[in-house]
Amino acid sequence: MALNYVSMALLSVLLYDAVFLLLLLGIVLLLAGTKRAAFAVMKRNFIGYFSNPTGYVFLCIFVFLTSVAAFWPYEFFNANLATLDQLNYWFPMIMLVFIPAITMSIWAEEKRQGTDELLLTLPASDFDIVIGKYMAAASIFTASLLFSQLSTFTTLAILTEGSLDIGLIFTTYLGYWFVGLAMIAIGMIASFLTGNLTVGFILGALFNAPLAFASLAEAVSPSKQFAEWIQGSGIARPFDDFGRGVISSSSIIYFMLVASVALYVCMILIGRRHWTGGKDGNQMAWHYVARAVAMVVFTVGAVMLFRSHELGRRDMTEGKVSSLADATKNLIRNLDDDRPIVIDAFISNEVPELYAQTRYELINLLKEFRAEAAKRNRTIEVNMYDGIDLFSEDAALAAERFGIEPVTRTFREKGAYTQKQLILGAAFRSGLEKVTVPIFEYGIPVEYELVRSINTVASGVRKRLGIVKSDANLMGGVSMAGMQMQRIDKHPLIDELAKQYEVEEVDLTAPISPDMFDALLAVQPSSLDPQQFDRLVTAIQAGVPTAIFEDPRPVGASYITATGDPKQAGGGFMGMGGGGPQPKGDIRTLWSVLELNVPGSAAAQGMYAPDLAWQQHNPYPALEAANELWLFIDEALASEPGESLSDDNPITAGLNQVLAIFAGGVEAKEGGKLKHTSLLQTGPVSGTLDANSVRQILSGSATLAQEIQGINPRMPIAMAIEDGASDDGAQSGGDGSDEGESEDTENANKGIKVVYVADTDVILPEFLIIRADPKQMELRLQLQNVTFALNAIDWLTGDTSFIDVRNHELNFASLKMIDARKEQANSQVRKRSREFQTDFDETLRVAQEKIDTELQSLREEVEKLQEEREDGEVPQSVLQEKLTAFQIKQENQQRMLAVRRERMERERDQKIRDVRREADQDVTAIQNQVKTLAVALPCFPPLIVGIMVFASRRLRERENISKSRLK
Template sequence: MNATNLALLNLAFLDAIFICILLASFGAVASVKRAAYAVMKRNFVGYFSNPTGYVFLCIFVFLTSVAAFWPDEFFNQNLATLDQLNQWFPLIMLVFIPAITMSIWAEERRAGTDELLLTLPADDFDIVIGKYMSALLIFTASLLFSQISTFITLTILTEGGLDTGLLFATYLGYWFVGATMIAIGMVASFLTGNLTVGFVLGALFNAPLAFASLVGSLLPNEEVSLLGWDVNLAKLIQSSGIASPFDDFGRGVVSLSSIVYFTLVAALALYTCMVLIGRRHWTGGKDGNTMAYHYLLRIMALFAVAVSSIVLFRTKDLVRQDLTEQKVSSLSPATLDLIRNLDDRRTIKIDAFVGKDIPELYAKTRYELINLLKEFQAEAAANGRRIEVNLYEDIDLFSDDAALAETSFKITPVERSLRENGTTENRKILLGAAFRAGLQTVVVPIFEYGIPVEYELVRSISTVAQAKRKRIGIVKTDAQLMGGVTMMGPQPTRLPKDPIVTELEKQYEVEEVLLDAPVTPGIYDALIAVQPSTLAPEQFQRLIDAVEAGIPTAIFEDPLPYGRSYITPSAAPKVQRSMFGQGQPMPKGDIRNLWVALGMTSKGRAGQNYYENDIVWQDYNPYEDLKTNADAFWSFIDEAEPGAEPGKALSDQSMITSGMRQVLALYAGSVSADDESDLIHTPLLTTGQASGTVTFQKFVQAQSARNPQEALRSLMVESYDPEQTIAMTIEGDDSDANTEPSGEDAPSDPSNPIKAVYVADIDFMLPVFLQIRAGPEDAIRMQVQNVTFLLNSIDWLTGETDFIEVRKHVPTFASLKLIDEVKVEANKRSREGRDEFEKSKQEAIRDAEEARDVELTELRKRVDELEQKGREGVIDQQEYQAVVQEFSMKQSKLANDLKNKREALEQDAAKNIKDVEREAERKVKEIQTWVKVYATTLPCFPPILIGIAVFASRRLRERENISSSRLK
């Protein structure tokens, strides 16, 4: 069964359940109130037996389709949601609902059938509920038409990958909105006997609920004193409209508070209808005025009960069900546990600022951020936790809200270079948040597209909620993660603080550890040692003592640092560097002593006071566009590698790597557990079948060969050895294998179990991997999760395992795959065109240079001959000067011609590239235009055809008993 059929069955199943519940409810009423059933049937059949009903149905389907798919924001967002229709739906309902309700009672009065209807053996409730059920069924049928057309459009655009749960929940919300507005519209119809007045009054009565969400642009978003209470009037009015309770449905969440709101408002309006239809019993009597005040008091009391109930359920929303297939609108279990364990005495305030015109690349991030913030607030309220969310959406970059973000929290629009509409341009993005609790403040200036939003929110909330953070100690080695000075050339170079440290500081207190003295257990929750072999022997021994003392430690040791050439490889001696060059070898730690303490070994050969680790290679690269830059020593640890055993490349035996997809190691080493060790070793990262190791010396020799790639390739053939482990965890107590500590450097408690993560590569934490995770996607679209691996490792060591689970909860959103494929193909053609034009330009320039050299060769030859004669003493100076001048002028002219030709070629290439990019963008716009046209016109045909058939059938029945002579 393909994805489209499965989606259709899922939606049909959900619709069938809803329709069965609706019909069962109506059937229960009809079985008790037969008059109500008769009224319902009469009005429902009468509406759809008239072609006018199909005209309104056609208009409804057309308007919903236009609102959903015509705005450019739908394609810019690139998500298979109905966000655009959600914004316009209340306004569409202000037209469509009065068209249904205006004739409910006004038509009866106009036709004079109201008295006949009131003489039926039925009470007022039967008439009101019968007419309400008929209008609700008419609206339900209209929604089904709209839902089917929307489903077909989204199915085509997503190629069967749409979220049917989100679609159903959204239309369920539309149904509740319609059910409420129909009840209010009926009040208007009961007040007048004129259809036009009934239509206008129906729209006016529903307008306050429809436009309440827009009051924020009219009233200041601040608290004012009202009857002794501090009230945010803007938020109060906004929450009273239909947009606020519908918001849950629009995000795929069915909540009890929203259902209670719509149900109670509809019930209040229906009771008002019963009062209006029943006033004939007491109007004009001696107690008429008294009864009017009596019923008005009843309505006011019912209004107070409805308002109180709505407020109660909103603050204690006990039932919330996320119907989306990927659970994109719900929180992970780890996040829910964290919220429930928060200190309810501290109020956490979240101020989130979301700008207008968010680029497509950040659309999913924006969608997820808004979803999760609302879920945070709902869950906190349900569990009695104090989390206040102030969400500022669709902010102009120069608005008051943007100024508030800058002045109060230093959140400003962040500029990103993005490729959109066939061109690369700089865009300013406002998508940040500030978290406050007491004196603690955490500011996220921008939610980057590659960072899980839920993790960023949870980490920030947890950080401000905690009175004390856990402490991480970073051992000072030649890596100098905390910043420092190094000799990378003839002059000293200052190193800034490594970005990974900044990332850790968002969650932990981070300090530098010098290891000039023993590290006492309990001071640090974990240590991080990067290239510890560069430590002096005394410092290195103190690190071993700390590991044996049970201090959780993350160790990164690289046989050949690829991205940090100033760091001494573990496979080479440490040499003192200065501006005068390299000096004498310096003592360094023997990494083998640390391996003994950890009960592990590494492939390689022993050197003098150091160990030459072998370097791992893997003949697998999932990125075609990277193959010209990468080599086999870029090890992509990937579960998708052909022949890979599931759960082994990225071990599913450890929570650090379970659920991860891909990491990248650069010129890494290989590690394995010592067979005689009693410690527990769990491999984390393992290469696939097409892998092996090359000795350090052979690798260096191959790099110096005339053809390094060919030399390395031959070494790889000789050194085939699959499944090399690059990282592992070490746990347990292996006292027998540990070296005996002595003197003042002995750990205070050597009996504590060892807990460590060992990674045979330090290039894992290169800043580029943070850029890949956070920065805009390029043509390669790398999916490496090095940063996630590092953070998971540290959290595992410190016991902050909830964050590991939160990082794994990465929702998948349904996107417009059809448009994506057109864009990918267009971008591919654009890249190919750019490459072709660039190649043609270079070839033309090279041909021009060769032609220039040919023209100058003859003159150069004559100059050389005259210079030779001059050395022999036989030369005509006048001839020599003339030839030299001719050569100089010719050379200058050809150089100028070449310059002009190069500029002309570059301009021509730039023009051709622009034409290709413009053509690519035209292709994308063309398919978008066709989607708009088909999505808005085709849904109108079914109701039109049905209306024509009904009209024709009606006309034929009218002509059945008429003689042919009267038909002339």
């Protein structure tokens, strides 16, 4: 199957190349029809280059260097992305070797052989000769580039099992082609200046060096503005668009103008024979110098104009990794011109694999922000400090001015966990407003973080979100559940929401007016007392949008009272005091208002215990703690799109996987007036269990198979509920275009608007913390719980533009072959680790049984003596002596067992480390094999063809020579 995908990918890129070559062929045919002399010059030089073995040697060197630059650097496998970033970095240096090798003989060879006079006497203009020579060199470079592209593409297709981004690779090579066109024209100037091939090669490299090394100007220039100007004049900046998969008009215009100026200089050099010997030779020389300078000035002005007024840009990547969401573009369009925004991004030179994609995405999007702002005439200044050292001046600036400091993360490398520091943050400023993102975690959509931060500093106005105070204590506090005082930290979700909203805790000691908050977040409202609960229900009926998370059996927070359990009174001072069950609100009242049916049964003290949903599906077999009560709501289980995670509501539209743990089911009442949309539904093999059955399973007295009463597939566990009359009115602001509407219209249409989730564990802190802990990512979890929760709040507040941005997930092509080998190695590590643990437990059990057996006889003697002592037959001293002997032996045995346990633990841990090291070495060996083959194999085709050409040439040379002379 993978081979088929690779073949299809190769056919696709060949189709791209065929279309491109047809366009070039059309240009050549046009030249042949209108400029016969130019076509003759082109044909002569092209055939002459490839009829010489030397040309194939240079071609072989070019393919070798491009392959080495693309696949040999450590960063290629560390990033685990099917891109050509490493080749993009080294390509200008490779061109400084290869382009002069092509251009050095264009005119210098003609001078050396004396054939230049013959060319100049042809019935052709200087333009015909120059353009013919140029097109010949361009054709040679194009053929060489095709060799490199096919070899590089084949390697990437195999590594990605055919799922690479064809558009990105083709566009990158298109950028290389434009770079070559510009550098060839400049290299031709060197060839027209000298008749020596070596000098032509050196001059060609020197003339092209400023464009190739302009990106390094900041390292040598004391002036930052001058350095930025120099960097913008080099080939790195216009090529950058192509390297990211974007075809932009400004980049094409840059390369075409540079090539045009260089070709005009070539025409001046070849035409100087007409006026150098005349009396006005010096004046003409200055005249043409002035012309050339004027063209340079015109080129600089045109490049600056088109960069600030882009005519068009097109993202050619299949994953749209270099595109902004429509909501982002609308945000930029609506920015205030009087409030310029400054973005300072700081990125360290070493970024681990798990953050490589985030780094790539951050740099891509920041450049697109800059380009989109220029196109919309909006002021967004982007300062990127990329590749900085942890102890550099830029790192000090990030820490002192913006509070962005190196962050320590734990990673596993070469079989061991190591800690490393990285910088990957940004600061946003506009006027007096300032927002800092200390680090872009790999689990958070980068575009969402950027848009949210820009919107905050641009507007300075936030909507209000009320956090209902309940047993969950989201804002932090103290819980007295279980008669013990427990300190509860603020939920990390609150910090996430505080980046976008004005967050405030609500204790419901007084009624809530409809205009007090834009939305409420109530976690386990059934734990509220009756008065508070009634005020919450009243607020919902009054039209206050509310997110409700009600859990029939909370797992992650033991201090939260389950729906069907009585709420115990908290302890008094030092845990003393306490009392009986406390009154709770009747959750069934809320269900009635929301027109919901919740499967369940009556419980003690008038409570109602909802049933729990179960499902047979675990996409992560390595997650051994998961069971059927862990509900992976997964689009992979859907028979049609949007069945598991609804596409009918922006909260879940585009999401793929959410995990709920010990969640309940919830259904809409028939004939109700409210509109219900099922957001999360279980899969085809699922159902519900009553509370008693769940207790039996958890106690171990029964199994799930024994307690299942039947299958009830597609059970909703989360719903969006709103008045039918309002329909999707809140979605009208999805593109951000309705932000200016008056609030009066919105308030007039207010009705019930609720997101009800039958689980609180869906927003466990672990789902946020796991994004900052790469150790957990060995499981490659793709859970979108945080996105689901944030989307729910945004939908309730009517700010759905952020949902569009948050759901705009970029698709990156990864090295699937390497990923598969890593997963295979990790699976083997887990398997062997379990075997080692099993052996350890078994050996320990046998040792303990042996000790017990050895002590059994002595224990029986002690028990017998104790009985005889009670009858007065044995003196106390004899019994005490035997007891002492028993205790000494028992202590000795336990001490020996402890020593043995410690030794066995060391041996077990060492074995696990050895297995991990072997697994990493296996992956490294595969990577080294790929490197070797990717570098060596592409060299063989041009080398073989070169040998064949050399042999054919030698045979032709010997055809008319007598055998006697050959001796």
